[in-house]
Amino acid sequence: MAQYSVRPGDNPSKIAAAFGMTLDQFQNANPNLVEWGTGKWKVLFPGQLVNVDDAGAAGPIDQAPAENNNAPAGFAAPPPWMQIAIMEVGVQEWANGDNPRILEYLQSCGIGGNLLHDETAWCAAFVNWCVQRAGFKAQHSARVSDWWSWGRPVVPTYGAICILQPLTVDQAGSGHIGFLHAEDDTNVWLLSGNSHNQVRIAPYPRSKLIANAPYRWPF
Template identity: 35%
Template sequence: MSTIEEETDIPKQKINGKVAIAQASGGIVSVVPQANGKFTLRAIFFDASENIATKPPSTVKDVTDKGMTISDAPWFEQAKEELARDVREIKGAKQNPRILEYHKSTDDLDEIDASKDEIAWCSSFVNFCMQQVGVERTKSALAKSWLKWGQELDIPRKGCVVVFERPSGGPNAGHVGFFVAEDGSNIELLGGNQGDRISISPQKKSRKLSYRWPI
């Protein structure tokens, strides 16, 4: 099973040390700033008995040009690297150039204002991660575009794409990111545009539409 550890009210001068310790222990770490100037650290650890599918469907092909197989989920490793960059929106007139790079991985530049980092970018982030490792992507800034990508999984596995509905945003609204773990009624999701940043945050299982994996 996966284990989720959370610590709040960490002073700024101690957060880097705590992150290093958690990462050295094999944790996937997300740091969230608090309103009081301190930080919350969330770390997810896995063990071998975790009840998540460990093998891809039989139709999954090798990513031969990268010298690795799809089962390595290289896009998930890219997502973790972006998480470590602490990518977040910049308040005010300035824009985070990294988020603008995510938008450039889509073909929707005429439909979205790709010059602004506050434009919904969860799908742009997933597209970017796929593009960086040479895996086919949707090239769409719409989260629900991922419902037509790859093949559906009955059982989630680490790094698979998860698509959620977002009823408050209307019928076309959604959210998308990468599966990290299950936690009761929640799915721990590594995604962009979560609290205006890349983070690991819980999403309700009841809003899940599909687990997706490349064909």
């Protein structure tokens, strides 16, 4: 057995075929990739190491060069803000009082006073806090509609800021925003804040993506 580092666009069937393995063989070599009891495959992410049959390798998996697909260059997987965001998974609103961590997210956008509590819509504030802590220029806004033109547009890329509709200019809680973790045929999987009142990885329908450049990357 050898190890292969997952790249954007990979899936279990594609990897197995590239290394001359059946899907069952690939699953047996990577039992931790399948949920116990359901048999469902877990989400693969770029940079993840999986076991493959090096003897059956047919060559590298075909992938378009970065210069031809507008994929951001210069970042190892995961991007620095994703490393920060992943460490926040599980942060959630408190039933009594306010979670001080969520208040930090909101304060990174300049929010204070009567709006400084963990029931204020904070998905955009979470993105702002992560990007800012990673040393990049953030939007400094907790309103999703302020992020649609932030940074630069990119193709779906692990760690890209992903924006969902609906968007209105007068409601901070309109729409949703998070970091792209993975994709399937019908969903984008986002690592985001204020997702069922917590930071978590969860699927959202592709139909909810904003129509124009839903994936953004810092300059």
